[in-house]
Amino acid sequence: MRHLYLMRHAKAKQPSGDMTDHQRPLRKRGKRQAAAMAYVLQRWQALEGEIYVSTAVRTRETFDEIAVQLPEHTLVDQVHFDEDLYTFDDAGLQAWLKALPDEAERVLVIGHNPALHDLARWLDNTAPHSLPTGSVLHFTLSGTAWKSVEQGGAKLTECLTPEAVSYPLFKRLAPQPPKHKSDTASRICAMLEHQYQMIRALEPGVIAGVDPEFLHQYRVNLRRSRAVGESVHAITRVPGFKKMLKRLKHRAQATSDLRDIDVFLEDMGKTSPPLSSVTRKGLTQWLQASQRERHQTLCQQLNAPEYAEELEDWQRFIASDDVGKTLSKLTPKRIKAVLDERIARHDEDLAALSLDAQDAEFHELRKGVKRIRYLADLNLETPEPFLTELKHRQGLLGEYQDLCTRQTWLDAFSASPDNDPQQQQECTQWRASLEKPKLALRKKIVALKPFSNVTA
Known part of the structure; x- marks a missing residue:
């Protein structure tokens, strides 16, 4: 089984002055794109074979950003900067692919569109109809020598864009x-x-x-x-x-x-x-x-x-x-009427809460606060101090829930029959130690004042 990874260079600057296309460097966003894809390439084992990179500045810098993210890898020993990959012609890229040595089982190519995208569609017509900057496609070829690769001779198994890998990059779009x-x-x-x-x-x-x-x-x-x-x-x-x-x-x-x-x-x-x-x-x-x-x-x-x-x-x-x-x-009046009902219910639940109450009672209180929060958000006339207090209570109750959730997962791990008894014992002890911060949060929650004392 052979593996081929096609990566388009990350976002580059437009040429200015006497700068040639070959000299175009990455934008700051491009550097973030390349850095985000480093983990993907590692997870896909794309860096375990040969790496071929176009000699253009933007492709070199794409490789450099990936290498920086993975200092434990000696990627410089695997990389080949190839002038033939500075091409926008898929026929030339097909010829290059067929000339790869047979011993190369995993090959990562960092190159350019439209050649890369046209090659991808030639290999497997189910490939995406576009290949944005920084994107990577993973193809498998079943026991075929590189020189024998024909149209439709590969299968696309994975494809990712930087915007699907990094939330900060996604957020911009x-x-x-x-x-x-x-x-x-x-x-x-x-x-x-x-x-x-x-x-x-x-x-x-x-x-x-x-x-x-x-x-x-x-x-x-x-x-x-x-x-x-x-x-x-x-x-x-x-x-x-x-x-x-x-x-x-x-x-x-x-x-x-x-x-x-x-x-x-x-x-x-x-x-x-x-x-x-x-x-x-x-x-x-x-x-x-x-x-x-x-x-x-x-x-x-x-x-x-x-x-x-x-x-x-x-x-x-x-x-x-x-x-x-x-x-x-x-109307704000109708919203406030229902809001007042929920606040009164919350105050009753809070008053009935004690330090030895069940975890479920604290969780129900948290759900009630969330319902109040979203209802209050519907009304532009809701006072800011009240919203601030809501967020504070949500924070306390959220922390409490996180500790309970952690205990639940530790219980599940400890109950697994495949785990080592020593590991189970340590996790059980850790689970018990979480009762102390839970008690501290319980005290803070029980000490909260009724919402009726906060202007709403």
Whole structure:
């Protein structure tokens, strides 16, 4: 099995003055693109074979940025700068490919469009119809000598763009938030439409699974859409709204475990848990295996036809005349009336809370605060001090939930029969030690004043 990786150089500057095309350097964005793709190339094992790079400045700098990100690799020993790759003609690139030595089983090419893209389509006509800067395509060729490669003789197995790998790069091209609208109905409709556009735009990054921030933002927009919808539904009834909100809830819940694992792994990378190196490694590998399993399941769901149909139904629903007419009846007064009811309910739940209450009671309080927060966001007249207090309470209750979630995963690891008893014991001890910070948060939460004391 042979592997061919085609990478287009990252974003370059336009020529100026007497600069030739060959001399064009990378833009700052291009350098970020190349750096983001380094991990992808490593994960795809694209750097384990021969690396061929065009002699143009922009392709050389693309390689340099990749090499900087992976200092443990001696990529300079594998790279070949080839003048023949400074071409925009796919026929020349095909001839170059067929002249590769047979011992080269993995080949990474960093070159130029349109030659690279035309070659990709020649190898496999299912290749994307465009190849943006910094993108990489991975082809496999079954037991064929390079000189024997013919049209359609390869299979595209993976393709990624920098904007699907790095959330900061994606953010620059992401759908822009709606401009401020004074009337409540227009503002809510614009908010829901923007969240829908964000959900769809984030999907490639979620599927790529490289930057966990894509999943986080995807989850946030799903949950915000549902929360806004529930807030509206609490004020006024819209036919069919409940069914739509149930679908959004189902989609958001499908991301919960994967997001929790992402956060746990990220925290373990930043802190030093009270574990031996062996146990830490064992726990990390177990979490990563769980992460891969859940990511695969999520990708299957996102690629299923019914998923797209559900979201398209949601978009049509929020743009419908029925929803528009119902939202037009919303007034700050009606929003505040429901908000006051939720605040009163929260204050009752808070008063009933004690230090020895079950974790579930704290979680329910957190859900109530979130419902208040999203409802308050619908009303432009909500005082800023009240919103600040809401965010503070969400933060405390969110920290508490994170600790409980961590304990849940440690319980699951400890209960696994395949794990070493010593590792299980260390994780059980770590789980018990988390009760101390949980108690500290419990005290802060129980000591919170009723919302009725905060101007709303």
